[in-house]
Amino acid sequence: MRNRREILAAAAVGIATPSLLRRAWAQQDAIEIGSLVSLSGTFANIGEQVDIGSKIAIDHYKTAAGRPLRYVQLDDQGDPGRAVRLTQDAIRDRGIRFFMNCTNSAIALAVAKEVASSGGVYINQAGADEMTGTLCNKNTFRWPVATYSAVNTTVRPFMKQFPDAKKWYTITGQYVFGDSLLKNLKDVLGELGGQHVGNSYHSLSDREYSGFITAAIAAQPDVLCICNFGSQTTDVLRQAVSFGMKRNTKIVVVWSTGLDQFQSLGPDICEGVYFGANYWHGVDAPGNRLLTGVIKDKLKVTPSYLLTAGWACTQATVEALNKAGSAEVPAVIKAFETLSYEGPTGLEKVRAEDHQVLKDYYLLLGKPKAKMLDKDDYVDVISAQKAFLPPDKTGCKL
Amino acid sequence: MSAQVLIFGALNGVGIGMIYFILSVGLTMIFGLMQFVNFAHGAFYMVSAYAAFAIAQWTGSVLPALLISPLLAAAFALASERLLLQRTYSLPHEAQILITFALAILAQESVTMIFGTLGKNVPVPEIFSGVVIFGGFVYPSYRLFVVGIAVAVALAMWLAIERTRFGAMVRAAAENAEMMGLLGFDSRKVFMAAFAFGGALAGLAGALAAPLRGVEPLMGREALAIAFVVVILGGLGSFSGALLAALLIGITQSLMSMIWPGGAHLMIYGVMTMILAFRPTGLMGRS
Numbered sequence: 304m305r306n307r308r309e310i311l312a313a314a315a316v317g318i319a320t321p322s323l324l325r326r327a328w329a330q331q332d333a334i335e336i337g338s339l340v341s342l343s344g345t346f347a348n349i350g351e352q353v354d355i356g357s358k359i360a361i362d363h364y365k366t367a368a369g370r371p372l373r374y375v376q377l378d379d380q381g382d383p384g385r386a387v388r389l390t391q392d393a394i395r396d397r398g399i400r401f402f403m404n405c406t407n408s409a410i411a412l413a414v415a416k417e418v419a420s421s422g423g424v425y426i427n428q429a430g431a432d433e434m435t436g437t438l439c440n441k442n443t444f445r446w447p448v449a450t451y452s453a454v455n456t457t458v459r460p461f462m463k464q465f466p467d468a469k470k471w472y473t474i475t476g477q478y479v480f481g482d483s484l485l486k487n488l489k490d491v492l493g494e495l496g497g498q499h500v501g502n503s504y505h506s507l508s509d510r511e512y513s514g515f516i517t518a519a520i521a522a523q524p525d526v527l528c529i530c531n532f533g534s535q536t537t538d539v540l541r542q543a544v545s546f547g548m549k550r551n552t553k554i555v556v557v558w559s560t561g562l563d564q565f566q567s568l569g570p571d572i573c574e575g576v577y578f579g580a581n582y583w584h585g586v587d588a589p590g591n592r593l594l595t596g597v598i599k600d601k602l603k604v605t606p607s608y609l610l611t612a613g614w615a616c617t618q619a620t621v622e623a624l625n626k627a628g629s630a631e632v633p634a635v636i637k638a639f640e641t642l643s644y645e646g647p648t649g650l651e652k653v654r655a656e657d658h659q660v661l662k663d664y665y666l667l668l669g670k671p672k673a674k675m676l677d678k679d680d681y682v683d684v685i686s687a688q689k690a691f692l693p694p695d696k697t698g699c700k701l
Numbered sequence: 702m703s704a705q706v707l708i709f710g711a712l713n714g715v716g717i718g719m720i721y722f723i724l725s726v727g728l729t730m731i732f733g734l735m736q737f738v739n740f741a742h743g744a745f746y747m748v749s750a751y752a753a754f755a756i757a758q759w760t761g762s763v764l765p766a767l768l769i770s771p772l773l774a775a776a777f778a779l780a781s782e783r784l785l786l787q788r789t790y791s792l793p794h795e796a797q798i799l800i801t802f803a804l805a806i807l808a809q810e811s812v813t814m815i816f817g818t819l820g821k822n823v824p825v826p827e828i829f830s831g832v833v834i835f836g837g838f839v840y841p842s843y844r845l846f847v848v849g850i851a852v853a854v855a856l857a858m859w860l861a862i863e864r865t866r867f868g869a870m871v872r873a874a875a876e877n878a879e880m881m882g883l884l885g886f887d888s889r890k891v892f893m894a895a896f897a898f899g900g901a902l903a904g905l906a907g908a909l910a911a912p913l914r915g916v917e918p919l920m921g922r923e924a925l926a927i928a929f930v931v932v933i934l935g936g937l938g939s940f941s942g943a944l945l946a947a948l949l950i951g952i953t954q955s956l957m958s959m960i961w962p963g964g965a966h967l968m969i970y971g972v973m974t975m976i977l978a979f980r981p982t983g984l985m986g987r988s
Contacts, residue, residue: 348818352818503962505963506966509966510923514958514965517710517959518958534820537820545841545844566822567820567822568822572822
């Protein structure tokens with residue numbers, strides 16, 4: 304008769320075996336990449352597009368470091384706590400070491416900490432400066448630009464073009480990202496002789512902005528600058544235009560998601576408005592030609608920023624794995640830190656000091672409907688620039 | 702801040718308030734008449750807004766949608782009432798909340814499957830695309846049109862409830878449905894008609910709101926939150942209370958956007974809390 308200790312040992316082996324087998328199989332066969340996407344909840348509209356972009360990239364590249372790639376979807380439902388639990392489970396049960404994507408900065412910062420503590424690699428699309436600033440870590444990389452870059456690459460060329468547009472009024476989301484845009488804007492205005500004549504903060508739950516816009520009109524600014532993100536950007540802009548602000552005020556949206564927002568606004572609202580954007584499908588670059596070709600082939604649509612963001616994080620991971628020639632984490636991190644590749648915005652390089660991908664940020668100008676060459680040709684590219692804080696100023700210590 | 706700017710803010714608040722009124726009046730009517738807590742009200746609003754989007758895409762203008770979309774919303778509400786909700790009238794409010802909430806999620810996910818998760822634009826009709834300027838106050842023509850519609854709806858509803866035979870039946874059913882039945886009237890038909898009418902009002906609000914804010918799957922949830930604040934503040938089931946509460950909230954929100962922008966949304970709930978502390982049944986509610 305078996306004693307209790309033997310039974311317990313057998314049970315433990317039985318419980319652990321599937322996990323060990325899965326891990327062993329995953330390590331010997333495919334490289335699994337966990338993708339943090341919100342497919343339900345408030346950020347589902349973002350997560351769905353990022354998810355599709357990453358899946359298409361995995362399907363396109365198929366292998367990295369000589370091994371097949373497998374996409375593992377982790378639906379965090381827009382909840383940072385759930386995102387961390389999913390990440391822990393993926394590491395423990397499947398032995399996943401590579402992670403990508405996020406739908407907001409809170410999720411990215413939480414997951415980055417978890418991946419770093421377990422010795423993985425993570426690349427994401429967080430907007431918060433902290434990602435490559437005070438909360439940076441050795442294991443995490445960021446593809447889009449930080450707010451400093453967004454403000455400097457939109458406001459500087461705009462002010463150069465309109466030196467008389469001195470008085471700026473801002474409508475700002477009262478959260479870390481909005482505040483960060485506002486702070487950088489004030490710095491640039493101060494440096495270039497602009498005047499910040501007023502600001503209206505709105506909360507994350509606001510949907511009615513006519514009161515803020517009435518206040519902005521009363522301040523008689525030369526420029527209305529919108530410092531928020533997502534559907535709140537489209538709502539503020541739509542309402543500002545409906546109140547006739549384009550008649551005697553220029554409008555600058557520092558951070559837009561590009562095509563998907565233009566489609567939800569329509570050409571009449573976009574016309575004459577200046578937008579900052581991380582990506583534009585019309586850019587002539589080898590990496591972008593590849594991306595637009597694949598997306599049009601698979602989905603019959605023009606790539607938006609969100610699709611591209613999913614693609615870009617996947618591409619960067621694949622490029623790093625290929626450069627490392629293995630899926631060993633230290634080798635992949637080392638490869639990442641010196642990575643240079645043809646990405647969706649042209650030649651993209653990773654900066655070793657803070658793990659920021661150095662890439663162009665665009666200033667776009669909405670064009671009249673009559674001048675649109677096709678249904679997605681909403682804007683002209685006014686400038687494409689790289690402007691990043693020097694590594695010693697980011698606060699990042701790796 | 703000058704007095705003129707504050708007056709402009711208050712005028713803008715009246716406009717916001719009238720939009721909120723049209724959004725919430727159907728909800729308060731259904732509760733007042735049937736004591737029914739309808740969490741699907743926002744879904745009727747959202748479905749109608751998407752219908753307006755589809756019609757605008759098809760015809761090139763949202764104006765036909767202002768007639769068609771409320772009818773579609775009424776049909777949706779009627780079908781929901783006949784097939785599902787009438788079975789819940791005798792159940793506790795908790796059951797009604799759960800079932801109508803499920804209906805709202807079903808509608809939201811269906812719309813997401815058909816139209817996708819990204820927001821869509823509904824252009825303002827050409828005829829209302831400009832602005833009206835009073836002194837230094839600029840106001841969008843389309844918002845003025847919406848306010849006009851809301852005023853017309855308020856007047857029409859007041860006349861219908863106070864001056865017509867159907868209105869008398871509605872008031873009687875709200876007062877005592879059982880007694881009405883004993884007098885030979887079919888209160889179920891009154892409830893059915895009222896539910897469809899409430900759906901049509903939510904639908905009208907959705908169609909009118911589509912050019913103001915575009916359409917996206919979560920818009921129903923946001924609208925429902927505001928509608929409940931208006932209904933609770935005005936007094937459950939009170940038509941005039943809904944009008945008063947909507948105006949109060951609109952003006953508060955607009956003025957606070959100028960005085961304390963960060964707290965503008967918060968103050969909607971702040972005003973509600975303060976008033977309910979002194980009048981627990983709302984502005985015009987009966988205990």
